[in-house]
Amino acid sequence: MNKFYMSSLLAIFALALIAWVGAPALPWLFGIVLPYLAVAVFVVGFVRRVMGWSRSAVPFAIPTTGGQQRSLPWIKQAKFDNPSSKTGVFVRMALEILTFRSLFRNTRMKMNEGNRLSYHLEIFLWLGALAFHYAFLVTLLRHMRFFLEPVPGAIQMLEAVDGFFRLEILYDSVQFGLPGVYMSGLVLLAAAAYLFLRRLFIANMRYISLPSDYFPLLLIMGIAFTGILMRYFTKVDIAAIKQLAMGLVTFQPSIPAAISPVFYIHLFFVSVLLAYFPFSKLMHLGGIFLSPTRNMLANTREVRHVNPWNYPVKVHTYEAYENEFREKMVEAGLPVDKMPESAPEEMTEEEKE
Template sequence: MNNFYLSSLLAVFVLALVAWIGSLGLPWLFGIVLPYVAVVIFVVGVVRRVMGWSRSPVPFAIATTAGQQKSLDWIQPNPIDNPSTKLGVFVRMALEVLTFRSLFRNTRMKLTQEGRFRYSLEIFLWVGALAFHYAFATVLLRHLRFFLEPVPWCIRMLETVDSFMRLEISYNVIQFGLPAVYVSGLVLLAAVVYLFLRRLCIGNVRYISLASDFFPLFLIMGIAFTGILMRYFVKADITAVKALTMDLVTLRALSFDIPEGISPLFYIHLFFVSTLLAYFPYSKLMHMGGIFLSPTRNMTTNTREVRHVNPWNHPVKVHTYEAYEDEFREKMVEAGLPVDKMPEPTPEESTGQEEKE
């Protein structure tokens, strides 16, 4: 039984407890210092990872292929899976980033009781991944309204589209639907729960899962859950939160003046976000930037058109076939081996041939 998820869950609970207790006496630490530190770690870590990838030598075209490469005119190539032009590479990369094309085409193999292999599409994983990433992106874009003044029209339009479903339910304790329900937040929480249950319930996936796989899932789960709590159940002082976030952006927060009225739940939410930012560059989540530097996706497959020579090969003294034949031509002729150039006759052989003629 894989118990890594228990340690990851415990770590997230400890983070929430630390933020809740610490915010009561040290709000400046969890509201100002730690967010700044997390942003610095995030930026430096991402730059270092990207620079490291960019310096990795890729002398050969090693793009993975799923179709026919361009070769002879009478053979139909696959311009997307096997692009020979930069336009084809752009289309393949766009489909990979926007629609997760490789994940959609992923298959799962299972051995049946009859001893046969059965292949099936991982369609639910593809749908869950799409829902998770697009919901996460929508939530991030919506939160820009806390860091911009005035709020751009595109952010307001996104909020309008995201909140098209309005449920008017109002009680003394719960006000659900007032304000509008943002679908992206609910989809994000549902998608991350599905990704966690998939790792937990599928045996072979659970076997290879580590704490580093469960921890970001629980962290994102905590971010989504605390955000939903603050919006629909435990109301947060939006004015105070907006003032704090604007101070963080404009660096006025360096005066360590925290607005009054911010609940501890917000500090837990912010601490989760800061932890995720600091953890991001050193985790598998960096596939967000790594996909653009993947040689299996960003290179043209033109190995049949262009010879790719290793640029850092050391000069090697080679022994060509011509030099080999010049060295052993007489012995090759005596042994009856074919040669490209017959040996020149000796003067005695030339005189003998002239006498015969």
């Protein structure tokens, strides 16, 4: 057993237990105070973190190059992988943020028989990450139905598309499928589980994994799991939950009676995630926009990058040094770049003047 994922797992169980035990006794704490606090910590922490990054120096031009740099007109440039124009950088950033291009380029080295090296496309991490992030986005957006009144048509359309498959399993023993099954929730749980198990079962991944890797994954799995549990298994009063959510966003918080403790676990997990966000590697949400390796122009041969944070250094050039000590140097017989214009004897006269 690895203490890193065990500690994260135990932390998740402890959090669930806290909400399970605490929420029935103190519903206003778990339903009102902690969510507000979490949102405040998230926004303030996020802004502080990004502003901190904005103050840090970019002393060198360090764009990573993934193709031919702009060169002679008859050499074809890789316009997006080695962009020399702002448009190129924009396309590169868009592809990076929307399709995780650098993750797609991930390869694995392998030694074959006869010591032949080969590179393999490592596609599953990219697929898992893509599924995870987009499922999370859709889940987040369709949760807006709890926070907006009236619910905008765009959100309803998203729900309709998400529930397109109308998956229903209806036997005497297993009844699943009403209310309508949303694909995004299931994909989110499956993808997060895959990303977690990948860290667990691939030895070299386990070696480099820390609690800060396991904890957010397990937390998000916990959120997805409690969400699925509430929607399809231990059903909850959805109107009461929306009443609570609307109370929060209209600053007239109220606690409707008798909401299932599972909901409070869900809400507590989300609060913890929000509060944890600015202090964790989840800040790649903001950080990806500020990656100098991706957002700088690859025009290092055309333009000299001067560190704009260079402070004016007080320099004493050799020329000035020689001007100061020329006579003494000549007297001592040291070589000088520029001989004094007149002989040393006349020099003394000049000095008198």
